[in-house]
Amino acid sequence: MPNMPSSRDQVLIEINELLSKHGFDTSNIYDRSCFDLVARRELLLLLMKVLVNVDGFSPAHAHEIKRVSKIFLASPLLIGLKSKNEILEEDVVYERHGIPVIAPTTLHNIVVEEIYPEIFADRGGYYVQIDGQVVKEIREQQNLSLKDLADQAHVSRETIYKYETGRVRAQPDTAFLLESILNMKITLSVNLFQTPQQENSTETKEGEPRELVDLGFGVINTNRTPFDALAQPETKISKKTEPLITDLEKNRNQKVLERMATNLKDLSDVIGTDSVFIMEKKKIIESIDGIPVVHNWEIEEMKSPAEFLKMLAERRECN
Template sequence: MQKTSIPAQRDHVLVEINNLLTNHGFETSNIYDRSCFDMVARKELELLLLKILINIDGFTGNQAEEIKKVADTFLASPLVVGIKSKNEYLEEDVVYERHGIPVIARETLRNMVVDEVYPEVFADRGGYYVQMDGEIIKQVREAQNISRKDLADKAHVSRETIYKYERGMVRAFPETAMMLESILNMKITLSVNLLAVPNFDKDKVEKSDNTNINPKISIDQNSLTNLGFGVISTTRTPFDALARRESGEKIRKNDNTIITNMEKNRNQQALRKMALNVKDLSGITEADAVFLMEGKKSLKCIEGIPVIYNWEIKEMENSKEFLSVVKERRDCN
């Protein structure tokens, strides 16, 4: 572990991370201001939602819940990259946490992206911890004919603690793990691939979705629900909502996801600006994007993003018909 020097500007860190990712095979998005995530990056099956902060204590619970919803819909990995917490620098190859989202230093991200070296140490209240492979501990202990009590005595822990290690019930101090590895002559610590898709508590995410309806959205969300979409309202993203098909065979990873921008009486200049951001995001996530608007205007798309009107949605029978119109009007400019 080593300390890092803090740059003068957060923008410098954003540029640095963008260059790191693009130089190692990632396709990166625009920088999204005032969003729960700053940028999106994809490399094959890896899709990252990144929030960059100088001080990670500025990451709020509301931001975390929002980024969890978006990550769950896109099958992406949310990650906060920071410089310090309070007056202490984040350490290399240590995973911190804020509101259920993993937090790492820039050097840790570099190690994962460049060398595929993933962290093993977690920072929590009381110090640093590691997760151990309990099954390996048990197998090696039994193969070497060592009882739990004997192993506990040698590692200076209780027999009950060894039992919990083997069942994966508790984490260990790094010093204890190193001692056990020395005794068993076997690597037993587990690294965590933060680039892989996490398993969120879906009940919690769905509950949050249902109670976070955006009152400013003018389009009738029930129209999409009647077509078989689950509507997820967002307030800290470059778009207004996400719509996910509740059933049906998926053709590609994010085939069932629609990025929706509601009109909210925005002028054409504002809509075009939003269209550029949502088109960029659509390209990275491989999700469809669409504007949902009121009225009976003749506009079919904005900057390549299809436009569908509320009255049209009410005349559709299912999500397949909706997606067919989206495909027909895509890139009509």
Template structure:
């Protein structure tokens, strides 16, 4: 799914920039037109703190070596640290637009990657979970997901707490993103849980994702209105993302 609009709550959507809303890409009308009519895709992603682009690490390394520049040499020219340059080459972090433009000027070649929104959208998040907006229980569960091999993004003001996706997915069904409610309180009654399940289910249909709950209470059954329930202790016993996804599928089919 792609959100297309003119403005967000606080500002106009700039063209040729990809925004994110609850884990979904959001773009302006002209950007969509450029993609469909002219096959021109945006490169810039708006995130906390500014605008960023993804560097083509292979091209960056190839041209750096062609110019006989060490990592430190190029890092000094681009006014970043050697460690940051290493991360650029290995696709570990995004670069701000100013640094990317400077690198392209130094190397005299394009090094940024287009964002093809017609392909399954995946934010470039590694195993470290972004838990900045989560409480302690949610943060712990998010970190447990990250340890299993999921990229995790926390969310605010939505029916779910986090968006997760397996970092290494060899099969198509392992590439489906997950939406999770990581902090369901044990004292919440069955009626409340069912209302939450309906919201998650509706959202999962729109976003083509697999929803699940994380609960502490062992008395709760394995699913609530078709939404899988994973116990907190189970997350610590599962060994990897593949096993976790299998558990979700089994609970969903119960």
């Protein structure tokens, strides 16, 4: 990405091409969602939102993408060109509402060159995280006291102690000076690909459809995604029980349901999980364009999530 793209659509196209060329499976682009693109390479699953101005990223979208990322053990990432009137700098990590933010060139450097950013922007300027254990080990190997190293780095003895114990971050110039003095790399890369921390919440017991909740599924309804809900058994059935991507009938006509089925198949393939329609109609429909269908009245007759998953597997195999 040598030249900066000028529009959001262009950025999305270039990111999709970049990831596809370097071993990622990528989804379709979803414009009216908390994420625009999903990409997977081996164990790394990315949920990405792309904006020209990252200040347009709302707290509501941040909350939703965090919820979805937690369920799928994915890493949310915001790609942007600028903040207010300032261009986002290459190899610097920013943050909006708890979501890491990078420029397209930074993503390019990570994917193509495996160069991970070490500098992050925060109130007051730019900072790096120092590997305090390395600093202490090298300092002691060189028979330097805390004061000796502090004097050479033009900081206080207390500051060096805080670096070594991980209590403070450093400004880049100070960190680079320390690296020159110790003749050793001491800065840490920013961990961009974290899964949001789980929070204590009862929201997974309050979703729809109620039939799944009553059967023993945790259900999270979503408002800004290409699907209606995520469902997962509250008790583990097997070693690997993935969340289900779920769409509800909601009096939608056949064309809308078929369009939603396309989205479900696309996302299921990239994320590596199953998807299902929950229907209210009495007429038996076993699938919509290859996506299994289970009816509310069928769920009411079941006794456990295992029965539901067994029916889902049988209807998937029939397609």
